[in-house]
Amino acid sequence: MAIVRSALVIGTGLIGTSAALALSGQGVTVYLRDIDPAAARTAAALGAGTLDAPSDAVDLAIVAVSPALVGNVLAAAQAEGAARHYTDVASVKAEPQHEAIALECDTSRYIGGHPMAGAERNGPLAARADLFEGCTWVLAPTSDTETETLNTALELVALCGAVPVVMNAAAHDRGVALVSHMPHVMASLVAARLDAAEDRALSLAGPGVRDVTRIAAAEPALWLAILSANALVVADLLEEVAADLGSAIAGLREMASTDESKRREGRSTVENLLATGRSGRTRISGKHGARTAPYEVVAVRIGDEAGELAKLLTCAGQVGVNIEDVHIDHSDGRGDGLAHLSVTQGSANTLREAFAARGWQL
Amino acid sequence: MAIVRSALVIGTGLIGTSAALALSGQGVTVYLRDIDPAAARTAAALGAGTLDAPSDAVDLAIVAVSPALVGNVLAAAQAEGAARHYTDVASVKAEPQHEAIALECDTSRYIGGHPMAGAERNGPLAARADLFEGCTWVLAPTSDTETETLNTALELVALCGAVPVVMNAAAHDRGVALVSHMPHVMASLVAARLDAAEDRALSLAGPGVRDVTRIAAAEPALWLAILSANALVVADLLEEVAADLGSAIAGLREMASTDESKRREGRSTVENLLATGRSGRTRISGKHGARTAPYEVVAVRIGDEAGELAKLLTCAGQVGVNIEDVHIDHSDGRGDGLAHLSVTQGSANTLREAFAARGWQL
Numbered sequence: 001m002a003i004v005r006s007a008l009v010i011g012t013g014l015i016g017t018s019a020a021l022a023l024s025g026q027g028v029t030v031y032l033r034d035i036d037p038a039a040a041r042t043a044a045a046l047g048a049g050t051l052d053a054p055s056d057a058v059d060l061a062i063v064a065v066s067p068a069l070v071g072n073v074l075a076a077a078q079a080e081g082a083a084r085h086y087t088d089v090a091s092v093k094a095e096p097q098h099e100a101i102a103l104e105c106d107t108s109r110y111i112g113g114h115p116m117a118g119a120e121r122n123g124p125l126a127a128r129a130d131l132f133e134g135c136t137w138v139l140a141p142t143s144d145t146e147t148e149t150l151n152t153a154l155e156l157v158a159l160c161g162a163v164p165v166v167m168n169a170a171a172h173d174r175g176v177a178l179v180s181h182m183p184h185v186m187a188s189l190v191a192a193r194l195d196a197a198e199d200r201a202l203s204l205a206g207p208g209v210r211d212v213t214r215i216a217a218a219e220p221a222l223w224l225a226i227l228s229a230n231a232l233v234v235a236d237l238l239e240e241v242a243a244d245l246g247s248a249i250a251g252l253r254e255m256a257s258t259d260e261s262k263r264r265e266g267r268s269t270v271e272n273l274l275a276t277g278r279s280g281r282t283r284i285s286g287k288h289g290a291r292t293a294p295y296e297v298v299a300v301r302i303g304d305e306a307g308e309l310a311k312l313l314t315c316a317g318q319v320g321v322n323i324e325d326v327h328i329d330h331s332d333g334r335g336d337g338l339a340h341l342s343v344t345q346g347s348a349n350t351l352r353e354a355f356a357a358r359g360w361q362l
Numbered sequence: 363m364a365i366v367r368s369a370l371v372i373g374t375g376l377i378g379t380s381a382a383l384a385l386s387g388q389g390v391t392v393y394l395r396d397i398d399p400a401a402a403r404t405a406a407a408l409g410a411g412t413l414d415a416p417s418d419a420v421d422l423a424i425v426a427v428s429p430a431l432v433g434n435v436l437a438a439a440q441a442e443g444a445a446r447h448y449t450d451v452a453s454v455k456a457e458p459q460h461e462a463i464a465l466e467c468d469t470s471r472y473i474g475g476h477p478m479a480g481a482e483r484n485g486p487l488a489a490r491a492d493l494f495e496g497c498t499w500v501l502a503p504t505s506d507t508e509t510e511t512l513n514t515a516l517e518l519v520a521l522c523g524a525v526p527v528v529m530n531a532a533a534h535d536r537g538v539a540l541v542s543h544m545p546h547v548m549a550s551l552v553a554a555r556l557d558a559a560e561d562r563a564l565s566l567a568g569p570g571v572r573d574v575t576r577i578a579a580a581e582p583a584l585w586l587a588i589l590s591a592n593a594l595v596v597a598d599l600l601e602e603v604a605a606d607l608g609s610a611i612a613g614l615r616e617m618a619s620t621d622e623s624k625r626r627e628g629r630s631t632v633e634n635l636l637a638t639g640r641s642g643r644t645r646i647s648g649k650h651g652a653r654t655a656p657y658e659v660v661a662v663r664i665g666d667e668a669g670e671l672a673k674l675l676t677c678a679g680q681v682g683v684n685i686e687d688v689h690i691d692h693s694d695g696r697g698d699g700l701a702h703l704s705v706t707q708g709s710a711n712t713l714r715e716a717f718a719a720r721g722w723q724l
Contacts, residue, residue, distance in 0.1 A: 116568045136566055165565055175563035183552050183574040188639030189606050190545050193599065195642030201537035203527055204498055205646040206478045208577045212545040215570045216643040220636035227632060228617050235614035237555065238607060244551050245604050252597040255590050270589060274582035277550030280557035281578040284567040 003152045004028055004159065006058040008082055010073055012043035015089045015115060016064030017127035020048035022160040025129045031058060043124040057081055060152050062113075063088040066222075067229035071099025078105055085152040087113040091176065092229040093140040093169035100142070111153045112140035112169060114176070115162055122219050130161065137162035140169045147302065147309050147337060166313060177233040179284075184215055184223060185238060191216035248273055296348040298341045301361040312339060312360070319354040321347040365514045366390055366521065368420040370444055372435055374405035377451045377477060378426025379489035382410035384522040387491045393420060405486040419443050422514050424475075425450040428584075429591035433461025440467055447514040449475040453538060454591040455502040455531035462504070473515045474502035474531060476538070477524055484581050492523065499524035502531045509664065509671050509699060528675060539595040541646075546577055546585060547600060553578035610635055658710040660703045663723040674701060674722070681716040683709040 006029040009020045020030045020043060030049030034040035044051050061083035063073050067090040074086055074096075086109055090096050093112040100107055115137045137157040141150060150166075157164040167175070191213040194202060227234055247269055254266025302308040321343055343351055352362055368391040371382045375396075382392045382405060392411030396402040406413050423445035425435050429452040436448055436458075448471055452458050455474040462469055477499045499519040503512060512528075519526040529537070553575040556564060589596055609631055616628025664670040683705055705713055714724055 116566055135568070138566065167562065171562060172566070175560075175566045178555060178559055178563050179567040179571045182555065183571045185607075185610055185635075186548050186552050187570075187574050188636050189603050189610070190548050191639035191642040192606060192635060193540060193544065193603060193642065194645055195638050197540055197642075197645070198537075200529065200533060201540050202645055204478055204500065204534070204537045205541040206497070209541045209545045210646060211573045211576045212549050213639070213643045213646070214573045216636075216639040217647065218640070220633055220640055223636050224629060224633050227614065228629065231614040231617040231628075235611050235618075238611050238614070241551050241555060242604065242607050242611065244554060245547075245600060245607065248547055248551070249597050249600050249604065252589065252593040252600070255593040256597075266593075267586060267590065271582055271586050273547075273554060274550050274578075274585050276557050277553035277575070277578040278580070278582055280553040280555065280559075281575045283556055283559070283564055284572060284575070285579065 004059045004155045008033065008054060008058045008061045009049065009064055010061060010077060011064035012039045012124050013064060014122050014126045017043040017048050017124040018131035019062055019160060021127055021129035024049055026159045039124055046124060058083045060156060061086045066225045067092050067095055070096035071103050074100055074110060075103040075105050085149045086110040087153045089113050089115055091226045093172045095229045097142055097169045107142035108144045108146045109149050110142060111145045111149050113153060114138040122222055132160040132162040135162045137164050138172050139164055139166050140172050150309055173230050173233050177230055177237050181227055181230055181234045182237045187213050187216040244273065296343060298343060298348055298351050300339045300355055302337055302339050309339060315354055315358055316351055319350055321351045366421045366517045370395065370416060370420045370423045371411065371426055372423060372439060373426035374401045374486050375426060376484050376488045379405040379410050379486040380493035381424055381522060383489055383491035386411055388521045401486055408486060420445045422518060423448045428587045429454050429457055432458035433465050436462055436472060437465040437467050447511045448472040449515045451475050451477055453588045455534045457591045459504055459531045469504040470506045470508050471511050472504060473507045473511050475515060476500040476534065484584055494522040494524040497524045499526050500534050501526055501528050502534050512671055535592050535595050539592055539599050543589055543592055543596045544599045549575050549578040606635065658705060660705060660710055660713050662701045662717055664699060664701050671701060677716055677720055678713055681712055683713045
């Protein structure tokens, strides 16, 4: 049931070229395009695909440009009828979606995408066919993304060896602010303090500070673009961190007080921060990509109209159930399909009841 | 030229037991002591040493208790004449030294020590003979630490496979605040934000945030003790970080402004932070314990009186030369010795001139 036989990758940086390498390796015909011809040539030389122009619309166009450019590039590609389905790989999802709507793109044929793979290096030369192996790849449907477009994107994710997670654009952007953008700024803040330090002090650096600051080695221009597209969400979160930091500083000063009751208060403030941090850390302590709980699958019959799946996902969101994976099965040859939604075991019944109450056929 | 034939380890936690295991493995007779008899028995059962009391003063007592207790334990051990030389392994050095002076310890026979090895787990069961292999081990002499005490501690460091760095207590404490305590608080601040997050957001967590928060998994009680002993130094440093964080937040908000000149300003603020962070990160990008430059050795003849070495190190400090390693050679059988000071190649001549000007014999 291969849907993706041909693909057009627009933008042959690290992510675009890696996806192209993975697809080419799986027998997909991949066309490459980049405003910088040298980058496209490099990607082609690595075996990522061909520089020839496709003679017909490809199955999937992957817009692999920086977040601020996704809307324009998508609109241009749709105007030339480049592909049957469209996705992107930008690290934020709300802004590209808003742009696509503002530019009157066909959002039913577009689904946002974000492969959560490392970006410490950039450019086609850093690309690898296995870059996405085992990584989470978020898919963010628009309000009217068609099922066929979702399934095409799910096949892209599968061909790249990644794990798909379907999520709306705003939830994605808050999530990545929390687990990626805010931590990046914090790592940069720590590393910035090292810049003016004496050699002697740095000779004491061990694995701890190296871990904390590792991601600060990334390309500033790339991260400026990432932060720029999610700036207010990140600023709000950093505001919360700043409040905690203020208490930590006050607590440490109290710990050095001559007044025993102040010392006790300070110790309690700082210990509380350390304990909350430890508890938060255990929530992501599994191996990268590891799932801690097995999932249960809820199967729902859906029609073939645009927006059917989005309605299903909206309904799940309303009852607070997180969809971990989605697959739509059309294998019975009918126009409609069976949506398989993976959810944590505790929430499968909630979801079944909600769907039944709204008239879906389980 | 073995100086350390017998040792007493007071406190059989992770660090004490690991040092005991390393020494026992090298043929040193190690006596173990802990206020918790079960911890001492566990360490003995692991082969770290014997629970018998030493019949005579040992060569070296290693005080491996938490920073706030070092002074008292050292004073008690010296009062019973437990050893010829004394060191400790606490993660801060100024407070134990002040305590030792306040309690009228014999500071000429004491040198502070801090093996920079991981402390994410605690207790004797986490101990390993190779815990310190390749790690930096700071030695912080008092104003009158004797050469023989320094050399005894240097042998301990060598037996544990670590790399010695001699540094005064205050410089050490500022250094560890920068490369260990402040980063730990920052990791805890990031991890604390994850504690209340939705599962869905955490499913996006990749290797980056795992790196940043890894050290936040450490035992809060242990870190409370570490931070407590260095609280004001850490608070001052976090104050600087808080100022940078405030600019980062303001910059991010400006990046979302409708005013182009504000946006430019915001971008420049944030890009500057990212670039400074990247530059700071490159300063510790070598492998753990790796030396980037080869050292040159400056040899100076010193007398056998207390404080001779301290004078030499003070002189080096005055001319801004960082001593990377020290060894004192008494092998010619005379009372005085030859101090071998390792320094970076650029500073060897500065040091030779300074020593010569002050009448030392090179």
